Amino acid sequence: MSGYNFAYLDEQTKRMIRRAILKAVAIPGHQVPFGGREMPLPYGWGTGGIQVTAAILGPSDVLKVIDQGADDTTNAVSIRRFFARTAGIETTTHTADASVIQTRHRIPETPLRADQIIVYQVPLPEPLAKLEQSRAETRQMHALAEYGLMHVKLYEDIARYGHISISYDYPVMVNGRYLMSPSPIPAFDTPKMHRMAALQLFGAGREKRIYAIPPHTDVKPLDFDDHPFRLTRAPQACGLCGARDSYLDEVVMDDRGGRLFVCSDTDYCAGRQSMRQDEDAAA
Amino acid sequence: MTLDAPGFADPVMEAQSCFRAVLDAMAHPGSLPVIACVLAAPPLDQATAAVLLTLADAATPVWLAGETASAWDWLAFHSGAPRAASIGGAGFICATEMPNLDLLEAGSDAAPETAATLILQVPALEGGPPLILYGPGLEAPTRFAPQGLPEDFVKQWSANHRLFPRGIDLILCCGEQLCGLPRSLRIGAA
Numbered sequence: 001m002s003g004y005n006f007a008y009l010d011e012q013t014k015r016m017i018r019r020a021i022l023k024a025v026a027i028p029g030h031q032v033p034f035g036g037r038e039m040p041l042p043y044g045w046g047t048g049g050i051q052v053t054a055a056i057l058g059p060s061d062v063l064k065v066i067d068q069g070a071d072d073t074t075n076a077v078s079i080r081r082f083f084a085r086t087a088g089i090e091t092t093t094h095t096a097d098a099s100v101i102q103t104r105h106r107i108p109e110t111p112l113r114a115d116q117i118i119v120y121q122v123p124l125p126e127p128l129a130k131l132e133q134s135r136a137e138t139r140q141m142h143a144l145a146e147y148g149l150m151h152v153k154l155y156e157d158i159a160r161y162g163h164i165s166i167s168y169d170y171p172v173m174v175n176g177r178y179l180m181s182p183s184p185i186p187a188f189d190t191p192k193m194h195r196m197a198a199l200q201l202f203g204a205g206r207e208k209r210i211y212a213i214p215p216h217t218d219v220k221p222l223d224f225d226d227h228p229f230r231l232t233r234a235p236q237a238c239g240l241c242g243a244r245d246s247y248l249d250e251v252v253m254d255d256r257g258g259r260l261f262v263c264s265d266t267d268y269c270a271g272r273q274s275m276r277q278d279e280d281a282a283a
Numbered sequence: 284m285t286l287d288a289p290g291f292a293d294p295v296m297e298a299q300s301c302f303r304a305v306l307d308a309m310a311h312p313g314s315l316p317v318i319a320c321v322l323a324a325p326p327l328d329q330a331t332a333a334v335l336l337t338l339a340d341a342a343t344p345v346w347l348a349g350e351t352a353s354a355w356d357w358l359a360f361h362s363g364a365p366r367a368a369s370i371g372g373a374g375f376i377c378a379t380e381m382p383n384l385d386l387l388e389a390g391s392d393a394a395p396e397t398a399a400t401l402i403l404q405v406p407a408l409e410g411g412p413p414l415i416l417y418g419p420g421l422e423a424p425t426r427f428a429p430q431g432l433p434e435d436f437v438k439q440w441s442a443n444h445r446l447f448p449r450g451i452d453l454i455l456c457c458g459e460q461l462c463g464l465p466r467s468l469r470i471g472a473a
Contacts, residue, residue, distance in 0.1 A: 005295065006295050006296070006299075011294065011295060011298065012340060012341075012342075014298075014299075014302075015298070015337070015338060015340050016342065018302045018306075018337070018338065019338055019343070020396070021306065022305065022306065022309055022338075022400070022452070023395075023396040023398075023452070024396070025306070025309045025310055025420075025465060026309060026452045026465035026466050026467060027395050027396065027447075027448050027465075027466070027467065028419050028467060030395060030396065030448055032396040033396075055302075056299075056302070056303065056306065057299070058296070058299045058300055058303060059296065114311070139393045139394075140393060142393070143391070143392035143393040144392070175418075175419055175467065177447070177448065178448075195422075197422075199306070199310045213419075214309075214310050214419040214420040214465075214467075215310055215311065215419075215420055215422075216419070216420060216421055216422045217419040217420070
């Protein structure tokens with residue numbers, strides 16, 4: 001596209017973001033402030049993720065963008081098209097074919113490899129924000145690794161409901177040092193972060209923070225010995241591909257209570273469906 | 284060194300590919316990614332020059348120590364980076380002999396990202412005294428044997444690592460290759 005620099009951002013901005021990314025990788029889980037730019041889409045639509053992606057993307061990259069696991073939703077389609085137009089790069093919907101995956105609120109079911117980078121869109125990077133509103137105060141809490149407040153919140157959940165009632169954006173400890181928001185991914189996805197082979201980068205556009213988890217880094221959900229972190233998943237199998245190991249979306253089918261559970265990861269589901277068809281054809 | 288030593292032939296694409304090599308090096312310590320673009324800025328090796336041009340600009344005070352100081356005109360012309368007032372005030376330090384790490388800015392506990400990055404040009408990234416790397420980015424402890432590090436490197440590094448989350452990040456460069464040693468790493472003598 002003429003009139004724009006490669007991948008939209010100017011070079012000075014990219015250098016600033018690149019320096020922030022390198023420091024973020026060196027301090028796993030620490031939120032590095034950066035000079036977030038105004039992007040041609042509103043806050044909340046992935047401006048942080050887009051800026052991180054723009055700073056790392058090169059002409060040989062293949063980009064996949066998902067929104068809640070789906071490749072075909074508005075946010076995913078428009079971000080994919082944004083980079084196809086401003087960087088002229090190849091895009092894909094197949095997890096295995098992508099070198100950079102930008103995601104809103106899911107981690108693909110297909111395990112990621114060491115040569116891939118996953119970029120998360122983050123609305124609220126500060127895991128303590130709901131408990132302590134002052135940024136000056138939470139900075140100090142991170143500096144001192146003083147996370148008692150979050151343990152109290154988990155304890156109060158157990159006292160009130162009998163279990164920890166966080167089903168998404170489950171707070172994690174990164175490399176045994178920093179409390180981190182994994183972005184609003186379902187708690188189901190949290191274990192995938194632990195010692196993931198791919199580099200994980202996080203961009204928060206409105207809050208202007210970048211953070212990272214290097215490959216093979218310990219990521220532990222915060223919990224108690226007698227109330228360990230537990231996965232929750234709808235007990236059904238996917239109505240389209242039959243998967244019992246994937247995260248499911250519940251779709252209302254009619255006004256008489258009919259509903260269908262389907263994989264949230266559309267690429268995973270489509271891959272399993274076509275495998276099934278091949279098997280049926282062979283039989 | 285004269286001013287007409289070239290910078291990046293294609294500043295946008297080459298800065299991007301060099302950045303990915305640096306990111307790769309920092310995310311996978313001990314791997315030795317290759318800088319693909321050709322830069323001749325003696326006494327800086329291709330990798331050293333590329334890392335500087337990729338990361339330094341008017342917002343980052345730089346300190347060129349020892350013999351690398353002769354590359355000042357080249358760096359100032361191509362990056363616009365200002366000269367730091369002292370080695371402790373630099374965001375990037377470039378050297379061929381490792382300065383004492385405790386002379387460099389290590390950041391604060393609340394803002395550890397303000398710590399310096401040391402770009403150290405060494406004679407070789409193999410064949411030196413063997414080290415073992417542990418920590419984030421590594422699936423298993425990894426051997427690495429660069430030449431040209433000071434004799435008390437392991438001791439200096441463990442003092443640096445103990446400061447975590449404060450601390451210096453190190454990028455070793457040689458020829459067209461580089462190796463990232465982020466502060467999160469533990470390094471022992473093998």
